[in-house]
Amino acid sequence: EEEEEEEEEEEEEEEEEEEEEEEEEEIEKKKKKKKKKKKKKKKKKKKKEEEEEEEEEEEEEEEEEEEEEEEEEEEENEEEEEEEERKKKIIIIIIIIIIIIIIIIIIIIIIIIIIIIIIIIIIIIIIIIIIIIIIIIIIIIIIIDLYFHYTM
Numbered sequence: 001e002e003e004e005e006e007e008e009e010e011e012e013e014e015e016e017e018e019e020e021e022e023e024e025e026e027i028e029k030k031k032k033k034k035k036k037k038k039k040k041k042k043k044k045k046k047k048k049e050e051e052e053e054e055e056e057e058e059e060e061e062e063e064e065e066e067e068e069e070e071e072e073e074e075e076e077n078e079e080e081e082e083e084e085e086r087k088k089k090i091i092i093i094i095i096i097i098i099i100i101i102i103i104i105i106i107i108i109i110i111i112i113i114i115i116i117i118i119i120i121i122i123i124i125i126i127i128i129i130i131i132i133i134i135i136i137i138i139i140i141i142i143i144i145d146l147y148f149h150y151t152m
Helices: 002-151
Strands: none
Touching: none
């Protein structure tokens, strides 16, 4: 009986040991699992951080691109404004040239009209002088004729 009891005790002890071992294994497994979980969590966190960094970088790149686009737009706008200014200046110059040409034409027309008026006046004066000379000649002829007529 004692032997049996001893055996039983031994068996119990063995069982207890086994149970303890199992518990230890279980604890070990849990630890490993926990560690694994922690590692996984860490990895996940790291991945998330990397993604956030990538997102930030992408955002920065987008901002830079937007800035570049804005700068290009500004440059284009400036060029367009300069072109508009050039066009305005050209139009103003053309208008000034047209005005000058019109003034010159008007002056030429006025000069031509004045010359024509002067020529007409000269012609009228010449005609008047000729008429006066003819009248004088006629008067002289009449006087001479009368003289000869009465003296004879």
